Amino acid sequence: MPLRLPRDTQLSAIGSGLVRPESVLTHSSGLLFCSDWHGNGGIAVVTPTGVVHRIAVADTSLNLRPNGIALEAGGSFIIAHLGAEDGGAFRLHPDGSVDPALLAIDGTPLPPSNFPIRDATGRLWLTVSTRKSPRSEDYRATASSGFIAVQDKNGARIVADGLGYANELAFSADGQHLYVNETFARRLTRYAIAADASLSEPTVIWRFGPGDYPDGVVLDAEGHLWITSIVSNRVIRVAPDGSRAEVIVEDSDQAHLDWAEAAYGTNTMGRPHLDGQPAKTLRNISSLAFGGPGLRRAHLGCLLGDGLFQFDTSVPGLKPLHYDLDISPLLETLDIA
Numbered sequence: 536m537p538l539r540l541p542r543d544t545q546l547s548a549i550g551s552g553l554v555r556p557e558s559v560l561t562h563s564s565g566l567l568f569c570s571d572w573h574g575n576g577g578i579a580v581v582t583p584t585g586v587v588h589r590i591a592v593a594d595t596s597l598n599l600r601p602n603g604i605a606l607e608a609g610g611s612f613i614i615a616h617l618g619a620e621d622g623g624a625f626r627l628h629p630d631g632s633v634d635p636a637l638l639a640i641d642g643t644p645l646p647p648s649n650f651p652i653r654d655a656t657g658r659l660w661l662t663v664s665t666r667k668s669p670r671s672e673d674y675r676a677t678a679s680s681g682f683i684a685v686q687d688k689n690g691a692r693i694v695a696d697g698l699g700y701a702n703e704l705a706f707s708a709d710g711q712h713l714y715v716n717e718t719f720a721r722r723l724t725r726y727a728i729a730a731d732a733s734l735s736e737p738t739v740i741w742r743f744g745p746g747d748y749p750d751g752v753v754l755d756a757e758g759h760l761w762i763t764s765i766v767s768n769r770v771i772r773v774a775p776d777g778s779r780a781e782v783i784v785e786d787s788d789q790a791h792l793d794w795a796e797a798a799y800g801t802n803t804m805g806r807p808h809l810d811g812q813p814a815k816t817l818r819n820i821s822s823l824a825f826g827g828p829g830l831r832r833a834h835l836g837c838l839l840g841d842g843l844f845q846f847d848t849s850v851p852g853l854k855p856l857h858y859d860l861d862i863s864p865l866l867e868t869l870d871i872a
Contacts, residue, residue: 538816539785540846546784546816549834550581550842558603558650558751559836559843561826563859566871567843568612569836570601578604578612578627580869581843588869593631603650603662603703603822606857610865615648615661620668622648624661629868637661640684640691650703655710655856658687658732662701662715673700674804678719685732694734695726703822705752705760708853714740714760716749719799723749723760723773740777746792747771751822751836754853761852763820765809765838766795770823784835784846786817812839825852 540546549567550556556569556579571579576599577591590612592599602617612627613636623638623645637659639645647670649662665673666680673680681701682693695701699720706713706728713726713734721743727735743749743764749771751763758775761783770784791813798804812819818839826832830851835844866872 539782541783541849544846544848546844546846548842548844549585550579550587551585552587553579553841553843555838556836556840556843557821557838558601559822559824559834560604560606561824561834561855561858562606562862564862564866565826566862567824567826567834568604568606569843570604570614572600575599576601576614577631578614580865580871582871588871590627590629590865590869591631592627592633594633597633599625599627599633602648603652605651605653605659606860606862607653608860608862610862610868613651613653613659615651617647617649620647622646622663624648624651624659629865637684637686637691640693645684649701652704652706653856654706654728656687658685660685660704660713662698662704664700664702664718671805674719674799674808675802676719676721676799677802678717681717683713683715683734687732689731694732695737698724702749703751705754706856708754708758714752714754716752716762718748718750718765719804721747721749723752723762723777740775741773741780743771745796746787750820753823753825753855755825755848756830756851756853758853759850761823761833763823763835765819765821766812767792768812768814768817768820770820770833770835783848784817784820786814786820788813810839817844824855826858830854 554572567581605613624636681698683695699717702716746767795808822836
């Protein structure tokens with residue numbers, strides 16, 4: 536299928552030479568940030584003109600594999616480490632130094648980890664997609680070993696368990712609800728958040744169909760959820776009440792979809808079905824972040840791409856909680872005016 540975009544919209548590329556830019560973030564400065572697997576890991580910083588700077592892990596004994604990332608004041612980042620066997624969350628400072636942020640819960644080391652995010656109160660939330668190793672053993676409709684953890688002044692704990700491959704998280708505008716993508720259970724799930732960060736029983740907002748495996752999730756200013764789907768290479772906008780969904784962007788290959796769907800149906804899906812994306816432009820869309828003028832520009836991260844993509848939208852995004860943070864130390868370190 537040819538690349539499908541909203542009417543009168545053009546797709547443009549920004550940045551180059553990136554390695555697995557899975558997670559993308561925006562900032563009011565106009566800078567884009569994405570996970571970077573160059574060397575022993577770090578963050579790629581992309582300027583509005585497409586120039587790429589890197590914050591590389593300084594300690595060569597560490598080999599971090601950043602998946603999801605979260606921006607903090609001062610320009611440090613929380614990195615979800617997606618190691619082959621180990622995980623957890625680390626803090627990467629602008630000078631490349633690294634501190635542990637959350638490596639274990641109740642003395643048990645965290646498995647390879649997926650996505651970190653801070654809420655408006657400063658609590659750190661983290662997803663682990665699966666406890667199985669290798670992770671591909673849970674590319675199944677029966678996946679149920681993923682979880683959501685939270686860390687606050689009372690320590691770290693698991694607040695939702697038994698998820699079908701927990702992926703990105705997003706908060707409602709009022710901070711009262713948490714959304715999570717369950718990639719291989721193929722559903723978007725919502726929880727109510729209590730004052731102590733405990734979560735309600737889950738409510739399924741949307742169940743995805745053939746070819747769709749929800750990865751990234753963000754909200755727009757109208758409360759709709761924008762989902763990035765790997766394999767099908769789609770951006771899907773879901774109504775907040777789950778009454779409908781529409782495909783906004785698509786760059787899929789029917790033969791590839793059929794092949795992956797057959798494997799999913801027979802419990803034989805593996806890395807080749809995710810890594811063999813034949814699309815010529817968008818290379819396995821994995822995340823979306825709103826930025827630009829009026830927060831009307833959607834920026835896309837792609838698992839298999841070497842750059843980011845962007846297109847303008849008619850609906851503005853919900854402003855990210857980190858959007859206006861002071862990142863002066865990062866700008867000074869990278870000598871960005």
